[in-house]
Amino acid sequence: MRSSDNAVAQWHAQQQLRLSPAWKLLQGAPWAVAFLRSAFTASKQRVPLETFHADLADFMKELRHENLSLNEAWQASHYADSWVRGQFLSRPMVDGKFFYEPTAATARVLAFIDTLTGNRTNLNSSRLSTLLNSIETLSQQSDPNPESRIAALEAEIAERGNELAALRAGASPAVLTDDSAVAATRSVLDLAAGLPADFKRMRDGVEVMLHSIRQEIMESSVTKGVAVGQVLAGDKALRGTAEGETFQGFTEFLNDPVQQARFRQSINEVLERDFTDQLSSGERSNLASLLREMRRQAGEVHAIYGRLSESLHAYVQSAEFKESVLLRKAIHAAEQAVAAAPLGARTGVVEPLLYAPDFETLAGLGIFNPEDHVPPPKLAAPPALSDADIHRTPVTPAPDMPALHASVEQARQTRNGSATLQEVYESLPAELQHINTIRGLILAARGSGNTIDTERTETLTFTQIDGSTRTARVPLFTFIKDSAS
Numbered sequence: 001m002r003s004s005d006n007a008v009a010q011w012h013a014q015q016q017l018r019l020s021p022a023w024k025l026l027q028g029a030p031w032a033v034a035f036l037r038s039a040f041t042a043s044k045q046r047v048p049l050e051t052f053h054a055d056l057a058d059f060m061k062e063l064r065h066e067n068l069s070l071n072e073a074w075q076a077s078h079y080a081d082s083w084v085r086g087q088f089l090s091r092p093m094v095d096g097k098f099f100y101e102p103t104a105a106t107a108r109v110l111a112f113i114d115t116l117t118g119n120r121t122n123l124n125s126s127r128l129s130t131l132l133n134s135i136e137t138l139s140q141q142s143d144p145n146p147e148s149r150i151a152a153l154e155a156e157i158a159e160r161g162n163e164l165a166a167l168r169a170g171a172s173p174a175v176l177t178d179d180s181a182v183a184a185t186r187s188v189l190d191l192a193a194g195l196p197a198d199f200k201r202m203r204d205g206v207e208v209m210l211h212s213i214r215q216e217i218m219e220s221s222v223t224k225g226v227a228v229g230q231v232l233a234g235d236k237a238l239r240g241t242a243e244g245e246t247f248q249g250f251t252e253f254l255n256d257p258v259q260q261a262r263f264r265q266s267i268n269e270v271l272e273r274d275f276t277d278q279l280s281s282g283e284r285s286n287l288a289s290l291l292r293e294m295r296r297q298a299g300e301v302h303a304i305y306g307r308l309s310e311s312l313h314a315y316v317q318s319a320e321f322k323e324s325v326l327l328r329k330a331i332h333a334a335e336q337a338v339a340a341a342p343l344g345a346r347t348g349v350v351e352p353l354l355y356a357p358d359f360e361t362l363a364g365l366g367i368f369n370p371e372d373h374v375p376p377p378k379l380a381a382p383p384a385l386s387d388a389d390i391h392r393t394p395v396t397p398a399p400d401m402p403a404l405h406a407s408v409e410q411a412r413q414t415r416n417g418s419a420t421l422q423e424v425y426e427s428l429p430a431e432l433q434h435i436n437t438i439r440g441l442i443l444a445a446r447g448s449g450n451t452i453d454t455e456r457t458e459t460l461t462f463t464q465i466d467g468s469t470r471t472a473r474v475p476l477f478t479f480i481k482d483s484a485s
Helices: 003-018 020-029 030-039 048-066 078-087 104-117 125-141 148-167 178-193 194-220 226-239 242-254 256-270 275-276 281-288 290-316 319-340 403-413 421-426 434-446
Strands: 097-102 450-462 469-479
Touching: 003 020, 020 030, 030 048, 030 104, 048 078, 048 097, 097 104, 104 194, 125 281, 178 194, 178 281, 194 290, 194 469, 242 256, 256 281, 256 290, 281 290, 403 421, 403 434, 403 469, 421 434, 421 450, 421 469, 434 450, 434 469
Parallel strands: none
Antiparallel strands: 450 469
């Protein structure tokens, strides 16, 4: 392997990193990362949609008071939607309600920033002791020599026996100081902080595999029977990753009631110690809910595996899969028969007669039939139409304003200088008594400058274009001297 091969591989990995949501989040607005750090903690990995929007809106008000340039047209929901599109957040539905939670990339970015901005150091006696115990356990469990493993176990038993003898003799046990105990507790929380990101990556991987196999089954874009093989291969590759190993190890831990009981009892005993008063309320809450939170996240992955199993079960029960099984069996039997048959001269069962086909019907022979080539008759001439055949849709005519003004003048003269709108309308001929005439009279009355009595009304009867009669109720209009021009 050349020295440059590693650099090339790292370069390609760096290019992939620059295209990932984690890199985009690091290059984004610092206030967005600050809000996500405050919204999501180790004990609060999910926030209801309404609560998230309200907290973000309050934070944006504070930012605007500090004269930070924000998009004035965007509200909190718009920023949240953009973070979901950018794969910074996911928005699952749980029990009929939407929640926000950080994606695997965002969880790793937030943990990385916590290590940069925090004042604590991970190098303490508890972390070194955990490292020593882990490397000793690895050395013993990977040793194929049973004699050396027996010797190591006997040495450990002897060491434990000496401790028991010292305690029974009245010697004071070595107890960690409060500072060391607090550092050890925080080391445990730091180790547990990496589990949510691993679970999210495992869950996202199963979701992608479930989506792809469903799409392939629905579109029939894969060969029958290949879909199951692809799922099994993808599941094997997924379980071979670091996240898959973490999930598998934790699943084994969940299935062991003895280990769960020991874990829960140890946490309860630690929380009863006096040194826990130096921990923050969030750290104590994280420690108390550690097992419950990991069980919840593992349950989500199991639920997705359940949906994947249901999809595969539905596919296996389908007619297509059964046909593919029968087809594969037939092909396999034919291959075995061909392989077992002795090689030699082979003759056909029936000698093919290429130039003397045995047709059952004349239609199969395809003899020329002149009737098949007779041109179709000409189409009939279109019917002749006259003006009498043209019918227009009846419409209500427009108001005849000159005739209306003349009627107003005539009614005013015959009624001592004043006439109501109803009196003018009733003096018109029947063909003018329609709705547009009423509109025209109202327009003439408004333009005359006369007063209108809105408290009193008149009823007018008019005829529609279909011959039906309707009534209209209008305010009392009175035309007086010089009201029409």
